[in-house]
Amino acid sequence: xxxxxLVTQSLSGLASASSLFIISCGLTIVFGVTRIVNFAxxxxxxxxxxxxxxxxxxxxxxxxxxxxxxxxxxxxxVVVGLVGVVMEVVLLRRxxxxxxxFQLLATFGVVLVIEDLVVTFWGPLDLMGARAPGMRxxxxxxxxxxxxxxxxxxxxxxxxxxxxxxxxxxxxYGVLVRAATQDREMVGALGVNQAILFTGTLFxxxxxxxxxxxxxxxxxxxxxxxxxxxxxxxFVVTVIGGMGSVPGAFLAALLIGQLQAFGILIVPKATxxxxxxxxxxxxxxxxxxxxxxxxxxxxxxxxEGIANLxxxxxxxxxxxVLALGxxxxxxxxxxxxxxxxxxxxxxxxxxAFSLNLLLGNGGIVSFGHAAYFGIGAYAAGLLAIRLGMAxxxxxxxxxxxxxxxxALFGVFIVRLSGIYLAMLTLAFAQIAYAVAFQWxxxxxxxxxxxxIWPPDWASGRTAYYYxxxxxxVAAIAALRHAxxxxxxxxxxxxxxxxxxxxxxxxxxxxxxxxxxxxxxxAAGLAGALYAFANGSIDPTLLAIPLSIDMxxxxxxxxxxxxxxxxxxxxxFHTAKDFFMPLTDYWRLLLGLAIIAMVLAAPQGLAGxxxxxxxxxxGAPA
Amino acid sequence: MSLLMVxxxxxxxxxxxxxRAVSFALEAGELLAVIGPNGAGKSTVFxxxxxxxxxxxxxxxxxxxxxxxxxxxAVWRKGLGRTFQVAQTFISMxxxxxxxxxxxxxxxEAASLTASAAGLRRAEAIGLLGLVGMxxxxxxxxxxxxxxxxxxxxxxxxxxxxxxxxxxxxxxAGMAPKERAALMQLVAGLARERKIxxxxxxxxxxxxxxxxxxxxxxxxxEVIASGPPDxxxxxxxxxxxxxxxxxxxxxxxxxxxx
Numbered sequence: 082x083x084x085x086x087l088v089t090q091s092l093s094g095l096a097s098a099s100s101l102f103i104i105s106c107g108l109t110i111v112f113g114v115t116r117i118v119n120f121a122x123x124x125x126x127x128x129x130x131x132x133x134x135x136x137x138x139x140x141x142x143x144x145x146x147x148x149x150x151x152x153x154x155x156x157x158x159v160v161v162g163l164v165g166v167v168m169e170v171v172l173l174r175r176x177x178x179x180x181x182x183f184q185l186l187a188t189f190g191v192v193l194v195i196e197d198l199v200v201t202f203w204g205p206l207d208l209m210g211a212r213a214p215g216m217r218x219x220x221x222x223x224x225x226x227x228x229x230x231x232x233x234x235x236x237x238x239x240x241x242x243x244x245x246x247x248x249x250x251x252x253x254y255g256v257l258v259r260a261a262t263q264d265r266e267m268v269g270a271l272g273v274n275q276a277i278l279f280t281g282t283l284f285x286x287x288x289x290x291x292x293x294x295x296x297x298x299x300x301x302x303x304x305x306x307x308x309x310x311x312x313x314x315x316f317v318v319t320v321i322g323g324m325g326s327v328p329g330a331f332l333a334a335l336l337i338g339q340l341q342a343f344g345i346l347i348v349p350k351a352t353x354x355x356x357x358x359x360x361x362x363x364x365x366x367x368x369x370x371x372x373x374x375x376x377x378x379x380x381x382x383x384x385e386g387i388a389n390l391x392x393x394x395x396x397x398x399x400x401x402v403l404a405l406g407x408x409x410x411x412x413x414x415x416x417x418x419x420x421x422x423x424x425x426x427x428x429x430x431x432x433a434f435s436l437n438l439l440l441g442n443g444g445i446v447s448f449g450h451a452a453y454f455g456i457g458a459y460a461a462g463l464l465a466i467r468l469g470m471a472x473x474x475x476x477x478x479x480x481x482x483x484x485x486x487x488a489l490f491g492v493f494i495v496r497l498s499g500i501y502l503a504m505l506t507l508a509f510a511q512i513a514y515a516v517a518f519q520w521x522x523x524x525x526x527x528x529x530x531x532x533i534w535p536p537d538w539a540s541g542r543t544a545y546y547y548x549x550x551x552x553x554v555a556a557i558a559a560l561r562h563a564x565x566x567x568x569x570x571x572x573x574x575x576x577x578x579x580x581x582x583x584x585x586x587x588x589x590x591x592x593x594x595x596x597x598x599x600x601x602x603a604a605g606l607a608g609a610l611y612a613f614a615n616g617s618i619d620p621t622l623l624a625i626p627l628s629i630d631m632x633x634x635x636x637x638x639x640x641x642x643x644x645x646x647x648x649x650x651x652x653f654h655t656a657k658d659f660f661m662p663l664t665d666y667w668r669l670l671l672g673l674a675i676i677a678m679v680l681a682a683p684q685g686l687a688g689x690x691x692x693x694x695x696x697x698x699g700a701p702a
Numbered sequence: 703m704s705l706l707m708v709x710x711x712x713x714x715x716x717x718x719x720x721x722r723a724v725s726f727a728l729e730a731g732e733l734l735a736v737i738g739p740n741g742a743g744k745s746t747v748f749x750x751x752x753x754x755x756x757x758x759x760x761x762x763x764x765x766x767x768x769x770x771x772x773x774x775x776a777v778w779r780k781g782l783g784r785t786f787q788v789a790q791t792f793i794s795m796x797x798x799x800x801x802x803x804x805x806x807x808x809x810x811e812a813a814s815l816t817a818s819a820a821g822l823r824r825a826e827a828i829g830l831l832g833l834v835g836m837x838x839x840x841x842x843x844x845x846x847x848x849x850x851x852x853x854x855x856x857x858x859x860x861x862x863x864x865x866x867x868x869x870x871x872x873x874x875a876g877m878a879p880k881e882r883a884a885l886m887q888l889v890a891g892l893a894r895e896r897k898i899x900x901x902x903x904x905x906x907x908x909x910x911x912x913x914x915x916x917x918x919x920x921x922x923x924e925v926i927a928s929g930p931p932d933x934x935x936x937x938x939x940x941x942x943x944x945x946x947x948x949x950x951x952x953x954x955x956x957x958x959x960x
């Protein structure tokens with residue numbers, strides 16, 4: 082490793098840092114002003130790339146020159162900026178005061194919609210953008226060749242930083258943005274036209290995302306998966322830098338760029354893990370990021386989640402018995418398809434129920450619950466395939482492994498609150514995903530592991546269904562009991578008022594950690610059951626989309642109720658199983674449904690039932 | 703030995719001194735009021751005693767145990783019950799569930815996964831609610847109560863840990879004048895009957911001079927006067943910096959009231 086090599090390696094680190102900064106600063110500016118973490122920011126990046134692929138060659142046809150190339154890049158970014166404006170006006174405006182969970186989910190709905198639209202317009206194939214005239218070659222740096230375009234990217238990053246600095250410090254708009262980032266209520270008090278401020282900020286943020294994507298188009302083929310990949314990285318940059326801080330984003334992007342450039346030399350297979358590990362370390366030392374400021378805890382009249390816990394009334398008890406009866410008889414009257422569907426519903430019902438122990442009961446917004454589902458699945462699969470363990474011991478051990486990982490991650494997670502906590506759950510889920518994806522020797526990488534089947538006695542569809550029924554119902558009943566036990570009450574107490582809980586002797590973090598481990602273990606059991614039901618494991622079992630599915634199930638059922646997530650899981654999974662084969666637009670429909678749910682019925686299905694029940698029993702709603 | 707001994711507390715936030723050499727003692731069954739203008743350091747002193755803040759110097763001794771720097775949950779175990787300036791309760795629960803929660807924690811049952819929380823310690827909780835005159839509201843959601851009643855429930859929560867010392871940050875803030883007098887009488891009665899020391903801050907001079915056994919006056923983080931209500935009322939320094947005309951009138955009215 083000689084000096085020239087280190088220099089070029091460092092320069093390519095700078096180039097990727099520069100791209101990362103351009104994208105992340107848009108995310109952080111939007112968060113600073115609106116306090117919304119925009120999942121769709123990654124989709125805007127992807128849109129920028131696709132638009133550049135379409136626009137730039139047309140302009141180059143008119144006149145093959147560098148200015149035309151640049152004009153195409155900027156035009157793509159402007160279009161993306163306008164898409165951001167539409168999103169602000171149509172969606173975000175209605176949810177500025179909604180709980181973080183709903184905001185995150187709504188913007189994730191946009192992710193799903195844009196993903197399907199992109200595939201519809203541009204097709205499923207990866208598309209390479211046109212290369213920049215005059216920047217196709219390389220220059221000689223200390224004897225090594227270095228691409229000119231990478232140098233151009235470094236320069237662009239610095240230019241964007243400089244322009245943003247001027248905008249923030251030399252214009253009235255910039256002053257307002259900075260003021261809003263520091264104190265939102267104050268800006269309201271100043272009589273600023275918030276609509277224009279917010280819309281303008283969405284334009285700026287989305288423009289930057291689009292610019293980042295467009296600039297990458299000559300280097301990386303545009304594809305419909307680049308949104309999730311980039312948003313995870315952009316989250317990490319903004320969280321490390323401190324949410325809302327542009328200089329923080331710059332600093333964090335530089336750190337990550339160099340970490341990736343040199344990390345790849347030391348541990349070539351673990352760059353993703355390195356990046357997320359950096360984030361975890363930063364958050365332990367500085368919970369609000371390098372240049373961030375502590376977020377004042379939001380004060381809300383009523384907490385989101387399970388309130389007014391009541392034991393089952395007569396109607397609910399009858400419904401529960403009926404449901405259990407249907408579940409028991411399903412293989413008798415149902416065909417193979419129904420039995421398979423029932424198996425999956427039971428598994429996801431357990432997963433969603435365990436998520437609501439955190440969400441509805443503990444007020445802990447976990448955005449990476451699939452991690453523990455996936456860890457359970459991998460633990461079961463690896464124990465069975467690599468160690469030759471029998472199914473039942475594997476099913477017993479997998480939840481313990483998942484619970485231990487949840488406890489390990491939870492130690493860091495429960496130190497935080499609000500949006501930082503949600504981001505950290507997501508980050509740990511991405512670490513788990515990255516390990517499953519990159520550690521090919523153990524996990525089979527992208528392909529996963531095949532051939533995880535139950536032993537003969539449980540291998541029939543019906544036999545396995547009953548096995549899942551026993552495990553899932555037992556686990557759900559146990560979790561439900563925990564919710565009604567003092568442990569569950571203590572979690573709700575800590576959610577309602579951590580200050581009061583602390584003042585009556587409750588160690589809030591310890592209880593949250595215990596809940597996290599318990600929920601992780603239960604999700605792990607669900608994952609292990611899924612592994613043997615499916616016969617295989619792969620990284621999608623730990624990926625963000627599955628976490629979102631679980632959130633959607635829980636929310637569809639209503640996080641205010643204990644049983645809601647079960648109803649939600651059944652409704653969601655049935656709908657998914659029914660509609661997905663029928664349409665090419667499943668994600669689009671799911672995205673729209675999530676958005677509609679957040680806007681129209683944040684109480685979910687079972688929440689609506691609870692409201693009906695209280696209306697008819699005459700109790701105050 | 704006094705129930706509570708506070709010795710030489712110092713606390714600064716950046717360059718702002720919030721407490722400087724604050725020392726005082728409090729006996730069992732005694733009501734000690736801490737008064738002073740906004741920013742005098744009342745809340746700082748309270749939060750240091752309650753464990754929410756760690757002092758730069760000094761120590762706090764409760765019933766012979768040094769509790770300086772202990773977490774609030776540990777201070778509660780040592781016998782300190784606390785109410786807050788803005789009442790802190792479990793908003794999703796009923797009145798009695800709020801008190802049951804505190805009782806479960808006190809009896810070490812909060813972590814139980816096997817019991818059912820609904821009926822646990824319910825009779826005891828209703829007993830405590832009876833003490834503060836809220837037994838009838840036991841099954842109402844706490845979110846449906848008037849603010850004055852919430853403060854009473856908060857007192858019942860604080861009493862669940864059989865406290866030796868009650869720390870009450872503006873116990874009557876946000877209450878109607880009539881409710882205030884009733885609450886202060888209730889607290890004074892409980893304190894004397896159960897030998898509980900009460901340390902409270904208050905902006906309502908009628909409550910302070912009408913019920914406190916002793917008063918401590920803070921100014922810029924320092925104790926500028928302390929003593930029985932009459933002495934404090936007559937202290938010219940206190941008149942100048944804090945009481946003023948209207949405060950004095952209220953203090954006098956409270957002092958001459960039967």
